Amino acid sequence: MLTYQLSILSPEGQIFDAPVESLTAPGQLGSFGILARHAPMVTALKIGVLNVKEPHRQQFFAIGDGVLEVDHAHDVIILADYAHAYSTQEDAKNHLAELKRLMPLNSNPTRRYPRKSQKPKNHFLTLSSILFLLFHF
Numbered sequence: 001m002l003t004y005q006l007s008i009l010s011p012e013g014q015i016f017d018a019p020v021e022s023l024t025a026p027g028q029l030g031s032f033g034i035l036a037r038h039a040p041m042v043t044a045l046k047i048g049v050l051n052v053k054e055p056h057r058q059q060f061f062a063i064g065d066g067v068l069e070v071d072h073a074h075d076v077i078i079l080a081d082y083a084h085a086y087s088t089q090e091d092a093k094n095h096l097a098e099l100k101r102l103m104p105l106n107s108n109p110t111r112r113y114p115r116k117s118q119k120p121k122n123h124f125l126t127l128s129s130i131l132f133l134l135f136h137f
Contacts, residue, residue, distance in 0.1 A: 002036035003055060005075040008063075008083050015083040016052070016061070023076070024051040025068055034068075034076055042069045045080065049092045060092040061085050062099075 003019040024033045026048025045068055050061040066080030086092040 001055070004034075004036045004038075006052065006078070007076070008050075008061065008078045008080065010064075010080050010083045012083075016059075016085065018054060020052050020054050020076075022053045025078075026050065026063070027068075034070060037074050038070045038076075040070050040072050040074075042067060045078065047096060049089055049096070050078070050083075051089065059085055059087065060089045062092040062095045 001021045003021055006016065006020045006023060008016040022033060022035050024031055026046050028044040028046050045063065045066040047064050050063050052059045061083050063083045064081030066078060068076065068078045070076050084095065
């Protein structure tokens with residue numbers, strides 16, 4: 001099966017960088033999949049489980065809000081507020097559930113620092129601007 005390069009980055013650094021066959025991601029408008037040679041795109045991600053199929057194993061990531069870009073070379077980069085790898089989907093779901101349980105209502109369980117206001121901010125524009133600058137200059 002065809003593969004493409006997937007990179008997952010968070011504020012902690014590079015979490016994953018390897019060839020993969022496919023992924024399923026939690027998008028703001030619903031889950032979606034990416035296969036090799038996908039058309040270029042940029043989309044917003046929400047908190048959830050990222051399912052990554054490598055050539056010889058499957059891996060799951062508990063991720064926070066972020067952005068996914070498929071570039072013109074058909075490689076994929078994910079910038080997420082939080083990302084942690086797990087061997088099973090159940091472990092990733094349990095981790096996110098535990099984070100949500102420990103956090104107060106109306107807060108994002110993947111954020112480490114409190115916001116100055118409870119008004120939600122649109123980080124999609126900020127992250128997509130970073131992606132644009134990184135890959136187009």
